[in-house]
Amino acid sequence: MTQAKLIDGNAFSAGLRDEITARVHEIRDGHRITPGLAVVLVGEDPASQVYVRNKNKRAAECGMTSFEHILPADTPERHLLTLIEGLNDDPMVHGILVQLPLPRHIDSQKVIEAIRPDKDVDGFHPWNVGKLAAGGVGLIPCTPLGSMMMLRDHLGSLAGMKAIVVGRSNIVGKPMAHLLIRENCTVTVAHSQTRDLPGEVRAADIVIAAVGKPEMIKGDWIKPGATVIDVGINRVAAEGGKTRLVGDVDFAGAVQVAGAITPVPGGVGPMTIACLLRNTLTAAARLHRLDIPEAHPWN
Numbered sequence: 001m002t003q004a005k006l007i008d009g010n011a012f013s014a015g016l017r018d019e020i021t022a023r024v025h026e027i028r029d030g031h032r033i034t035p036g037l038a039v040v041l042v043g044e045d046p047a048s049q050v051y052v053r054n055k056n057k058r059a060a061e062c063g064m065t066s067f068e069h070i071l072p073a074d075t076p077e078r079h080l081l082t083l084i085e086g087l088n089d090d091p092m093v094h095g096i097l098v099q100l101p102l103p104r105h106i107d108s109q110k111v112i113e114a115i116r117p118d119k120d121v122d123g124f125h126p127w128n129v130g131k132l133a134a135g136g137v138g139l140i141p142c143t144p145l146g147s148m149m150m151l152r153d154h155l156g157s158l159a160g161m162k163a164i165v166v167g168r169s170n171i172v173g174k175p176m177a178h179l180l181i182r183e184n185c186t187v188t189v190a191h192s193q194t195r196d197l198p199g200e201v202r203a204a205d206i207v208i209a210a211v212g213k214p215e216m217i218k219g220d221w222i223k224p225g226a227t228v229i230d231v232g233i234n235r236v237a238a239e240g241g242k243t244r245l246v247g248d249v250d251f252a253g254a255v256q257v258a259g260a261i262t263p264v265p266g267g268v269g270p271m272t273i274a275c276l277l278r279n280t281l282t283a284a285a286r287l288h289r290l291d292i293p294e295a296h297p298w299n
């Protein structure tokens with residue numbers, strides 16, 4: 001059996017960031033506007049701090065300004081809401097991202113709804129959720145957006161294909177299903193109560209794995225030649241007391257059967273960050289009513 005083609009998220013995201021950088025320089029020189037991204041982290045979780053720093057580093061590489069707000073884990077909800085109000089009104093800030101999950105004493109839905117929809121670069125505000133569901137122009141969640149860019153790049157038109165989304169989260173599963181519907185796929189959304197998950201996956205030309213369970217989707221569930229997008233990023237124990245990252249798909253098995261597959265790391269993760277920057281550029285352009293191309297490059 002031939003090996004699946006690897007869909008290289010590192011290379012794809014580097015190209016996307018180059019394109020974003022060129023646009024950022026254009027609007028800086030042409031309009032004296034520098035897109036600004038504010039990233040808010042509540043709590044001192046070291047892994048989350050690494051992610052936040054990585055997002056800010058990538059933003060700076062693209063010529064954007066970034067603002068980092070790291071708050072203690074016991075920050076009262078109203079302090080966080082006050083910070084968001086300030087960012088909503090700050091003309092230097094075009095994109096706001098509040099790192100999830102938040103500590104349990106904070107109502108994350110309330111926090112999401114406090115962000116101005118036109119600065120909501122995660123695309124989690126109900127206004128953006130509604131725009132995606134109803135087919136309008138909003139901000140699209142970064143992981144589904146990055147996944148769709150890779151799918152369209154690899155497959156061209158998705159029209160008529162059977163797609164399965166394994167996982168129904170607000171962050172990935174649901175918005176991914178909407179994007180696939182928009183691309184004229186026949187979409188199944190599977191979850192913990194799905195009967196015969198292997199059977200459902202076997203019917204699919206496109207598999208989106210977004211369950212957060214390490215290597216749960218087995219190689220022999222994959223239809224030969226299918227395209228597999230592995231959204232999972234799970235840190236698991238490895239030999240010698242070390243850890244390693246694995247996806248939600250049993251990569252070693254799936255790579256023998258699939259037509260193409262995204263690796264972990266180096267697949268969806270870097271695309272998520274590139275799409276965050278793309279959404280920030282899009283938000284800045286819309287806030288200033290600049291006429292630059294929109295965020296759906298495949299349209």
Ligand SMILES: Nc1nc(=O)c2c([nH]1)NC[C@@H]1CN(c3ccc(C(=O)N[C@@H](CCC(=O)O)C(=O)O)cc3)C=[N+]21
Binds near residue numbers: 098265267
């Ligand atoms: N409001 C909000 N928006 C988010 O987008 C968000 C969030 N909260 N909370 C945390 C998760 C996690 N996340 C990742 C993004 C990129 C990589 C990434 O680039 N991963 C690299 C590997 C990184 C490593 O080695 O640890 C890769 O897959 O190649 C990982 C994780 C965004 N998140």
